[in-house]
Amino acid sequence: MESRVVNKGQISELLDKLAKDYNLIAPIKEETMTLFRRVSGAQDVLLDYNNSDISPKGCFLPQNEKTFSYMYTGDTLEINKPEGVQKTVLFGARPCDIKAILTFDPVFEGVKFGDEYYSNKRKSTVIIGLSCSKVLSTCFCYAMGGGPCDGTGSDLLLTEIGDKYYVEVNTEKGKALVDAYSQIFSSQGAEQLAKDKEELAKKLSGEFVRKVDLTGVKEVLDGNFELPYWDGDNAKKCIGCGTCTYVCPTCHCFDIFDYPTGDFTGDRLRCWDSCMFPEYTLEAGGHNPRPTRKERIRNRFMHKIKYHLDRYNMVGCVGCGRCVNKCPVNIDITKIINDLKEVAQNV
Amino acid sequence: MSNPTALTPYPATITKIDVEASDTKTFTVVFDDPEIMENFGNQPGQVCMLSAFGEGESTISITSSPTRGKFLEFCVRRVGRLTSVLHQMEVGQKIGVRGPYGNGFPYETMKGKDLFFVGGGSALAPIRSLIDYALSEQYRSDYGKVEILYGARSMDDILFKSDLAERWPKIHNTGIYTTIDREEEGWKGHVGFVPSYVEEVAPSPENKIAIVAGPPIMIKFTLPVFAKLGFKDDQIITTLEMRMKCCLGKCGRCNIGSKFICVDGPVFSLAQLKQMPQEY
């Protein structure tokens, strides 16, 4: 694997160039929220943020996405798909969020049915990750196979060390990008920074306050769908607001509907949806297979720690801690995992 | 076959509309592009997503068998917004169709066996594709006796009346049993609910597969009857209806445990269902 170095003083220059040459998506501050948006240059980009409030999943699965537009009069029908996608750089994604994109891949690029909307964006996007420099009290990526400086899934991973960024070149796509801006990405001092990064990773790995351990949890769930545990507090507390799924970088559920734009024209949209809404599974006849919060909570957390694993051999949670942080009634996946471990002792 | 344009429907034209009941119509539909029609490759038991532009999409079973020709039939019950829009459509109008989706019936492994179909209400639609497949000239000799026990709420609610009364009984080695829930003037057939009628007809489990489709309550009371008659769990096949949006295993909502019913189902044997969480 190759590596490079960027002087902090040159990062603005890099971002300005990227914004010129690509559709650049980067973290920004919007009112009180940190989120990812298209930026026009370095001045908009927030570099010292911890974890964004909203993950960059929208880069590949936009919150609202037009899949085609139609012109329909009854007797005539025309369907037009949107133009091709622009080449994009996703800058500043955190390791957990990049890992989350990897959990999307088998869903959208499955063997049976592809998803051109997703794949086109995925193909034409270079992911420049940014190692975390701090561990938050809600973080537990280490327990889900990740880490604050883990570059898995990124094309380039930047790690801030002193007045420099250490750059790991992880893919050909990443290599092409550093080559294209070779006046910014130098090789000088990379060896020392590699060691410094190791040190940083080691230091950060000792800073997690949440003790989470998945071993044995899936095994309990495998044989026990009807655990009395699911009737407990969580089901009573949840208000079904859908915040957890909205902020979750691995939640990929969507709804599909039409949005008329005129008498005969309209757009077919797909929009994020939430399994925590009762209507999500409600059928026309009134039957609902997941009628209460108990079933919905169970489904969401089973999806994260069992179903996604069963289906795609990947845990469906990356430990970003967003749902822990944002749930208005403090429903906490790390507590659920730990509770289930306890339950496991008694079944 | 991987279809990269999976979310985009193909334009199709309604060529025929049959009124089945006050709330149910069967639409015959043909793709505008003959090549798509030719290569659609639908199997009995599969479904499509129908688009009514302006309303969105609904999952509807393909009720016709591919053996009947290069067209698709959809039997649609008017229950909500989209299905109401479909019901207002006329011959010659366009809809969007994408598919075919789902695993379909295991019609290959059913070969050499007798088939006993049980349908309740509008659920005759999904099993009709297999009935017509097994009764087609091409494949009739591959299957043994084909029996159909169908229950509807009232005479008006009986779907595919001419299939039940004329077309199917005329075919060699078939048995048709139709019942309605309550006595009605002009009805000379059986009266009563499906489960008890199955008990009365008492099909023998020997070399037979039961294909059961209907509202959850009917399924719930019918399955024990088959068990009592000696049917094993892998001799009972059913088809599920979970709410669906994408039919591609991506939008998430149709899951039962780690299975997505739109791609792993909707057809399951009772043996398979018993391995799955009871959340449907």
Ligand SMILES: Cc1cc2nc3c(=O)[nH]c(=O)nc-3n(C[C@H](O)[C@H](O)[C@H](O)COP(=O)(O)OP(=O)(O)OC[C@H]3O[C@@H](n4cnc5c(N)ncnc54)[C@H](O)[C@@H]3O)c2cc1C
């Ligand atoms: C595998 C499968 C096969 C089906 N086959 C048929 C069929 O052959 N004939 C038929 O008439 N109906 C069938 N249905 C049910 C049909 O999809 C719904 O009745 C229909 O989508 C209701 O749409 P609506 O807009 O009229 O109702 P609304 O209540 O206005 O529905 C709003 C939305 O809910 C969804 N929805 C509501 N109920 C259901 C449901 N039971 N299943 C799935 N989605 C639902 C639809 O996506 C719809 O867009 C099938 C459903 C499934 C899952």
Ligand code: SF4
């Ligand atoms: S379940 Fe919670 S902690 Fe896990 S990835 Fe989703 S939002 Fe992050």
Ligand code: SF4
């Ligand atoms: S954020 Fe909390 S309250 Fe809201 S739906 Fe999720 S678990 Fe329930």
Ligand code: FES
């Ligand atoms: S309908 Fe979307 S996953 Fe099954």
